[in-house]
Amino acid sequence: MPIKVLATEVVSKIAAGEVVERPASAVKELIENSLDAGATQIAVEAQGGGVELIKVSDNGAGIPASELELAFHRYATSKIDDLSDLEKISSLGFRGEALPSIAAVAEVEILTQTPSETIGSYLHLRKGEVVGKESRARPQGTTITVRRLFRYFPARLKFLKSVNTENSHIAHLVSQYALAFPEVKFSLVLDKRPSLRTTGNGDLREVVGEIYGSEVAQRMLKVERKDGLAEVGGLTSPPSLARSNRNYLSFFVNRRWVRSPLLARATEEAYRGLLMDGQHPVTVIDISLPAQELDVNIHPAKAQIKFCHEQAVFGSVQKAIEEALARTPIASSKTVPFSVSSGQWQSPRMIMDNEPAFVVAQLPTMELPVLRVLGQLANTYITAEGPDGLYLIDQHAAHERILYDRISAQWAQKEVEVQGLLQPITIELSPREKETMRASKEFLAEFGFTIEHFGNRSYVIRAVPALMARANIIEIISALLDNLASKESPNPWEEKIAQSLACHGAIRAGQQLSNEEMRELIKQLEQTKQPRACPHGRPTMIHLSSHQLEKEFGRIS
Ligand code: ADP
Numbered sequence: 001m002p003i004k005v006l007a008t009e010v011v012s013k014i015a016a017g018e019v020v021e022r023p024a025s026a027v028k029e030l031i032e033n034s035l036d037a038g039a040t041q042i043a044v045e046a047q048g049g050g051v052e053l054i055k056v057s058d059n060g061a062g063i064p065a066s067e068l069e070l071a072f073h074r075y076a077t078s079k080i081d082d083l084s085d086l087e088k089i090s091s092l093g094f095r096g097e098a099l100p101s102i103a104a105v106a107e108v109e110i111l112t113q114t115p116s117e118t119i120g121s122y123l124h125l126r127k128g129e130v131v132g133k134e135s136r137a138r139p140q141g142t143t144i145t146v147r148r149l150f151r152y153f154p155a156r157l158k159f160l161k162s163v164n165t166e167n168s169h170i171a172h173l174v175s176q177y178a179l180a181f182p183e184v185k186f187s188l189v190l191d192k193r194p195s196l197r198t199t200g201n202g203d204l205r206e207v208v209g210e211i212y213g214s215e216v217a218q219r220m221l222k223v224e225r226k227d228g229l230a231e232v233g234g235l236t237s238p239p240s241l242a243r244s245n246r247n248y249l250s251f252f253v254n255r256r257w258v259r260s261p262l263l264a265r266a267t268e269e270a271y272r273g274l275l276m277d278g279q280h281p282v283t284v285i286d287i288s289l290p291a292q293e294l295d296v297n298i299h300p301a302k303a304q305i306k307f308c309h310e311q312a313v314f315g316s317v318q319k320a321i322e323e324a325l326a327r328t329p330i331a332s333s334k335t336v337p338f339s340v341s342s343g344q345w346q347s348p349r350m351i352m353d354n355e356p357a358f359v360v361a362q363l364p365t366m367e368l369p370v371l372r373v374l375g376q377l378a379n380t381y382i383t384a385e386g387p388d389g390l391y392l393i394d395q396h397a398a399h400e401r402i403l404y405d406r407i408s409a410q411w412a413q414k415e416v417e418v419q420g421l422l423q424p425i426t427i428e429l430s431p432r433e434k435e436t437m438r439a440s441k442e443f444l445a446e447f448g449f450t451i452e453h454f455g456n457r458s459y460v461i462r463a464v465p466a467l468m469a470r471a472n473i474i475e476i477i478s479a480l481l482d483n484l485a486s487k488e489s490p491n492p493w494e495e496k497i498a499q500s501l502a503c504h505g506a507i508r509a510g511q512q513l514s515n516e517e518m519r520e521l522i523k524q525l526e527q528t529k530q531p532r533a534c535p536h537g538r539p540t541m542i543h544l545s546s547h548q549l550e551k552e553f554g555r556i557s
């Protein structure tokens, strides 16, 4: 084919594909416009995962009738004037691409009124072309309705996930903006069901409560630190309140929601040694920096940014979180990963730094020999003697293996033992968790959970798998929903459920066990199919053979 300049329609669809990757991206652009317009109330509604309908209403400044059509032209913006403005952007939008991009791949209606006009204006566009235009009254603000998203863009439609997945993306997105702007009143309705509502009273802890539940909100620690470069503020969880994936890390830079591996690493660095492997904190952090310190213009959807002084920002965030953590004593024995047997808590980091000089010996068979329990080390490891040397068994990993095998076996035989709860437990889910719950209630039922919807985002748990009856049910459910929503793990859902149940039902490190309990644990471990590894593939034990012992002590060379 000869080289030619592409037709405008093709160009705008290509550009639209960059800005509007999925329905949630359109919601993001519309919310940002409302915030830029100074709205204090933003109502979002979506149907059919956002493909059928997205509607965003605000009480912001509105668009004057004379500029309304212009707003849908590519690179038309009221937010920057010239090149110098690009270096100090304070609005969320600036590229003038969102409205034309959305209009290029959907059917759009807009009704808007500014405070100085006596009547508002209405515009209807299809495939980017104006098909209707009139004057119509409404209170000050703007309502944009997007219908049949990607209808004219079937390639993109094909790649969208289920309605549930798209809904959960939208729920997550609106939650993020609600966290970034506690002074704005947000509401979200998904498929006619209320999903989120904040008061807009400016209290971040209250918004966290709306999204993650009041228990999380109460326990979050205040982050507050200012240095020569940045001001870091927000809330972060104590080590005893961890989640099993990174979805609970929210970062805002000058109140722009960003996905930043750098900030995630800075946060995790602050928690180093305080959380078990695979655990992550709940963090909501806003970083205020002079606009010249960052470049927001490196990503079409503005989801990534570049800091001029990356290392310094990293340090500011890490220190801010470390200070927040240092202000609270580590008190909970339940989830602190390591303890010393004297009953005194010691910095877990110190213990981890003393790596034992043991070597994991590979045994030819998977089976375990008969073991004699010697005692418990640091309330975490069982020491035992076998025919060929010493065994150090990780009590949590071992119990996890036992539970995992039992749960899988019961499920495979469709004979899940169920335990009804005398006191049903009510659980409050985040908007995103609720979408996962709706999509996976049947799977959970197969594993023995009886869960009923109880209005808005509350669910009542009436029965659980008998093996879980003594564990912390609320924690298990939230870990389960995390794991089911996670795209990092490609495992089938039954595997994910069995893994989460085993992990959260198992005894913890730091829990003192009687000799009887230790013997029972080892006996059960001997009967599992894979006694030497937990379901995540980590070893359950370290074996020091008689031969190694003799070598280490110089008895043989
Ligand atoms: P950008 O946000 O990058 O300027 P958009 O295409 O998103 O570009 O919007 C174009 C223009 O339309 C904005 O600059 C703004 O003037 C106006 N606009 C869009 N949405 C709203 C809204 N909800 N309220 C007021 N003005 C709006």
Ligand code: MG
Binding pocket: 029, 032, 033, 092, 093, 094, 096, 097, 098, 099
């Ligand atoms: Mg915009």
